[in-house]
Amino acid sequence: MPETKAHGAAKQGNVRKFIRGTERYAAVVIIDIVLVIVFSTALPGFLSVANISNLLTGSAVLWVVSLGMTFVVVSAGIDLAVAAQMGLSGYLLATLLLAGTSSWLAISIVLVFSAACGALVNGVLIGKAGLNFFVVTLGSMTAFTGVVNIWSDTRTLAVDDSVILAIGYGTFLGVPIAIWIMLAALAIAVYIQRWTYFGRDVFATGGSIEAARLSGIRTSRILIGVYTLSAVCAGIAALIQVGQLGAASPLITLALPLQAAAAVLLGGTAFSGGVGGVVGTAAGVLFIGILQNGLGLAGISSYWQQVVTGIILVLAVGLDPLRKLLGDLRRRRRLVRQS
Amino acid sequence: MSQVSRRNMKFRKVYTALALGAASTLALGIPGAAFSAPTAAPGGPSVALSEYKGVEAALPTHYAEPKPGAVKSFTIGFMNPSGGNQNLQAVQDAAQAETKRLGGRFIAKNDNVDINTQLNNFKQLLVQGADAILLYPLDPKALGPAIKQAKEKGVVVIGYDVTNQASDALPEGYVSQVMQGRDWQAWSMAKAMASAKPGGQIGLIGFAVPVPGIEYLVQRVKYWSEQMGLKVVGRQDNREDSAAGGKVAATALLGANPQLAGIIAYNDPSAAGAAAAARIAGRHISIVGMNGDDFGVQGVKKGTITATFQNDAVGQGVQGVIGAYDVLAGIKVPKAIVRPPSAAITASTVKGVKSWSQQLAELERSGD
Numbered sequence: 001m002p003e004t005k006a007h008g009a010a011k012q013g014n015v016r017k018f019i020r021g022t023e024r025y026a027a028v029v030i031i032d033i034v035l036v037i038v039f040s041t042a043l044p045g046f047l048s049v050a051n052i053s054n055l056l057t058g059s060a061v062l063w064v065v066s067l068g069m070t071f072v073v074v075s076a077g078i079d080l081a082v083a084a085q086m087g088l089s090g091y092l093l094a095t096l097l098l099a100g101t102s103s104w105l106a107i108s109i110v111l112v113f114s115a116a117c118g119a120l121v122n123g124v125l126i127g128k129a130g131l132n133f134f135v136v137t138l139g140s141m142t143a144f145t146g147v148v149n150i151w152s153d154t155r156t157l158a159v160d161d162s163v164i165l166a167i168g169y170g171t172f173l174g175v176p177i178a179i180w181i182m183l184a185a186l187a188i189a190v191y192i193q194r195w196t197y198f199g200r201d202v203f204a205t206g207g208s209i210e211a212a213r214l215s216g217i218r219t220s221r222i223l224i225g226v227y228t229l230s231a232v233c234a235g236i237a238a239l240i241q242v243g244q245l246g247a248a249s250p251l252i253t254l255a256l257p258l259q260a261a262a263a264v265l266l267g268g269t270a271f272s273g274g275v276g277g278v279v280g281t282a283a284g285v286l287f288i289g290i291l292q293n294g295l296g297l298a299g300i301s302s303y304w305q306q307v308v309t310g311i312i313l314v315l316a317v318g319l320d321p322l323r324k325l326l327g328d329l330r331r332r333r334r335l336v337r338q339s
Numbered sequence: 340m341s342q343v344s345r346r347n348m349k350f351r352k353v354y355t356a357l358a359l360g361a362a363s364t365l366a367l368g369i370p371g372a373a374f375s376a377p378t379a380a381p382g383g384p385s386v387a388l389s390e391y392k393g394v395e396a397a398l399p400t401h402y403a404e405p406k407p408g409a410v411k412s413f414t415i416g417f418m419n420p421s422g423g424n425q426n427l428q429a430v431q432d433a434a435q436a437e438t439k440r441l442g443g444r445f446i447a448k449n450d451n452v453d454i455n456t457q458l459n460n461f462k463q464l465l466v467q468g469a470d471a472i473l474l475y476p477l478d479p480k481a482l483g484p485a486i487k488q489a490k491e492k493g494v495v496v497i498g499y500d501v502t503n504q505a506s507d508a509l510p511e512g513y514v515s516q517v518m519q520g521r522d523w524q525a526w527s528m529a530k531a532m533a534s535a536k537p538g539g540q541i542g543l544i545g546f547a548v549p550v551p552g553i554e555y556l557v558q559r560v561k562y563w564s565e566q567m568g569l570k571v572v573g574r575q576d577n578r579e580d581s582a583a584g585g586k587v588a589a590t591a592l593l594g595a596n597p598q599l600a601g602i603i604a605y606n607d608p609s610a611a612g613a614a615a616a617a618r619i620a621g622r623h624i625s626i627v628g629m630n631g632d633d634f635g636v637q638g639v640k641k642g643t644i645t646a647t648f649q650n651d652a653v654g655q656g657v658q659g660v661i662g663a664y665d666v667l668a669g670i671k672v673p674k675a676i677v678r679p680p681s682a683a684i685t686a687s688t689v690k691g692v693k694s695w696s697q698q699l700a701e702l703e704r705s706g707d
Contacts, residue, residue: 050465054459154549246482246483253455
């Protein structure tokens with residue numbers, strides 16, 4: 001009997017732990033579900049396979065970039081250079097392919113190049129030199145954009161490599177490869193966040209860089225790591241984008257870092273650092289994707305889509321102090337009960 | 340006579356009136372105007388100013404007039420690359436009015452100047468059952484696989500300004516394109532400047548974002564300006580596609596070139612910015628813009644902009660739908676048509692200019 005009781009208590013503890021772990025992004029998940037119910041009831045084509053496939057593959061670039069951005073935001077920073085990094089990596093990919101490099105070698109070079117850019121530019125300047133993350137990533141964004149424009153001479157490079165096009169349009173087991181990449185990226189990000197020292201150190205660094213340093217964490221390495229990770233995610237997003245467009249374009253989506261930051265915030269990661277996670281970010285990206293897709297199908301102007309997304313973003317971020325207040329109250333009640 | 344013929348006649352009348360007005364303005368109001376003879380640029384090469392004879396002159400300006408009822412039911416998807424742009428919004432509104440007139444369903448998407456959004460919108464239009472998509476590609480070489488998908492589904496894709504030159508091959512999947520005549524526009528702008536400041540030193544304002552169509556326009560402005568005896572001494576790019584960005588670019592041009600006689604800007608907001616920069620610097624120069632939007636028209640009225648040219652936004656919207664309708668009705672369409680810019684809008688012709696909203700109101704009335 002006591003064993004059964006202990007087992008039950010442990011189970012209850014696990015459930016509580018799980019609920020506590022999800023409470024930061026539970027609201028977005030609930031909103032996602034409500035949106036799906038509303039849109040599928042109101043719009044007959046919303047739940048069609050083609051539309052769901054469009055919704056997910058259309059969110060693939062933002063998904064991968066946002067996962068990388070989550071680590072940066074948890075470390076109390078932001079990476080404004082992700083879109084420019086994507087443009088640079090995409091253009092390198094197309095140039096290598098047109099020069100006759102094999103697909104997999106070109107992909108490997110692009111990922112290594114992205115990692116090097118993230119580590120040596122943003123990572124070193126922020127982590128080692130201690131410069132402000134906003135200024136550094138703004139500067140690298142501008143510089144990378146200029147490099148893309150000079151390198152491309154405003155010309156788009158068409159890509160007809162079968163591997164790259166398969167990333168954009170191919171399927172595996174009937175599911176688009178872009179969706180498989182999204183799932184793999186999420187699984188890896190969850191693993192890094194929860195089961196590696198690096199993941200835990202990112203939270204510690206973001207919570208208080210001084211405390212982390214005093215407790216023996218090499219915070220400069222952690223910061224180099226998060227900006228490297230973010231740049232690698234931008235490199236992967238570039239592979240998806242080039243595959244979907246069938247070309248490497250010098251046009252850079254400068255709004256992408258802000259969209260990614262919005263998804264990260266919606267997913268419960270705090271801008272102050274130290275709190276959050278990639279699962280919430282995934283829910284945040286889905287929120288943006290579902291909302292835009294549904295409102296688009298309903299024929300609602302993109303301006304209203306922006307208004308609605310903005311309001312919900314403010315509400316979601318506004319929930320943060322409320323969450324803290326409720327958490328404090330709960331803690332106080334617990335203390336009173338214990339005393 | 341069909342409604343379309345009547346409307347085309349109206350457009351022709353507007354153009355004729357504008358052309359006559361502009362001709363008289365340039366002949367009487369702008370010093371150095373010479374329409375019957377080549378430019379009198381001292382020492383420079385010369386080219387006839389009277390008529391555009393460039394590569395776009397030979398293109399048709401209309402698709403075949405549609406027979407209403409030839410297609411029972413159809414859906415037109417319109418992809419607006421930048422809903423906040425007055426010119427593009429006018430193209431969209433005209434396409435919507437024409438679709439309504441022909442009895443079709445119209446779905447518009449705003450790409451927000453984002454190539455990923457454009458791709459997603461294109462794919463969503465396929466899911467929504469569009470029979471034809473009017474696409475203004477942000478990057479004409481991109482979207483290849485998606486357009487191929489549309490072709491496989493039998494969806495007609497008509498592009499706007501897909502290639503810079505009509506002689507360039509259309510990318511696979513496009514049935515035809517409506518061109519706004521970048522070379523024609525460039526010729527018109529250079530002509531207005533050559534008439535105002537013959538043989539003068541001029542600066543160009545381009546766009547810092549690498550949009551191929553705008554880059555081509557700026558290159559052609561340089562070409563035609565030099566052909567007309569003007570001396571292009573510098574170029575600066577507008578980083579923001581706004582009047583503020585145009586002001587920054589013009590300030591740099593004015594600072595670097597004390598003898599600058601004029602600035603040709605790729606659009607009216609840039610021209611308005613250049614006018615502000617010249618005023619601040621206390622310089623009296625000629626400024627030529629393009630599009631004929633509120634910035635340009637107001638600038639011409641105030642006398643800060645020498646000339647602008649109205650882009651035929653309404654004609655482009657209407658013709659895009661007609662081209663798609665023709666293909667759906669089984670009528671063969673040319674690979675490209677061009678909608679040339681209006682004649683110069685100057686201080687003396689500006690009163691007679693019909694704004695896009697006035698043209699749209701007329702179009703909507705003709706459809707009722």
